[in-house]
Amino acid sequence: MNQDRISILLVDDHEVVRAGFRILLKAQPFIGEIKDINRGELVAQEYERMQPDVVVMDLSMPGIGGLETIRRLCKQYPQAVILVYSIHDESVYVERALQAGAKGYVSKNSAAEVLAEAVKTVAQGKRYIEQELLPEVCDVRPRNIECYREVVDLLSPREFDVFCRLASGMTAHEAANDLCLGYKTVANYNTTIRSKLKVNTAAELANIAVVLGIIKP
Template structure:
């Protein structure tokens, strides 16, 4: 049984969230040192230097974003234990996070004790999905990842981030600023996304997003 206190790496671009997370977990006697960073680009190096027991990851961040960060961490460190802590409670976000390599998911609207419990469960190597986020048993869902033909499964993690913002009505310049990418890069992603989803207009992208409860 694990006796050492749990070391946590928190990846979230909002300073207030990170401060609140520290305050919450500092009250837990099973939590030890907490290191926080504000961008996914720093996660691999931070993991190497800090060697945390659990990584708590936001999804909606500038730069490479949470999904791509999860994928990179899992590629570099196959035994990494990642808990997603996100505002998104739609099933597609949960599924994409799990498919990227996370083994837990809780929402930022959950009670404080839920997050603390989730960190403890994840640290023990077990899976934890906040109740109600998936219709089926979390254990079944995680042992048998979805292989359905969900239309948005064709999008890469970064394409999904761009799609989510475009479907909300942001233009290419706004999306570029939000994700810290160039305008040209966003335009290229926009073309790729429309080709993959067989959409020709922004209105069609918005419609697809509404059908899948993205907006």
């Protein structure tokens, strides 16, 4: 940290959200420079230029998306400290983000003080998961649900992005547009995902996503 003030690279595709985060974070005396960008594709280049102490990143972005951005940035810059700040509060998203390389996870529904505390904590080299997002110790699921979770956990970041969109009701064309991918690429992912999960329909994908808490019914 430069002069005990934390520099931040803020990544979110909504301009209004970025402006709100900037105001929120600037109110903290320990926050220094804040740079914001709107796409995951720009993160590595801006990280190289800025060398921020913390990258605060949304997951739901067009293009390569948040999870793939985390994976790529951590591969290129292993020292990168990434804090996810997302509307998704389901445990599967927390797990995927941490697996990709994030050091912390906070819900956008949390209070401003929580985000500030999370930024300070990860900047100190510690992990921060918002208390409400931690999985229940006694969370017991039927065996078949655990099998689905094991398969979903093995999906690549891009496969997971496609899975979430198809399970939420998007067509392959809509998912392709949202992710800035070719239709054939998404169709191939769709085939691979269904094969791995041993299902044949979009309704079955949706059911698995609901059961695992990835989307709400």
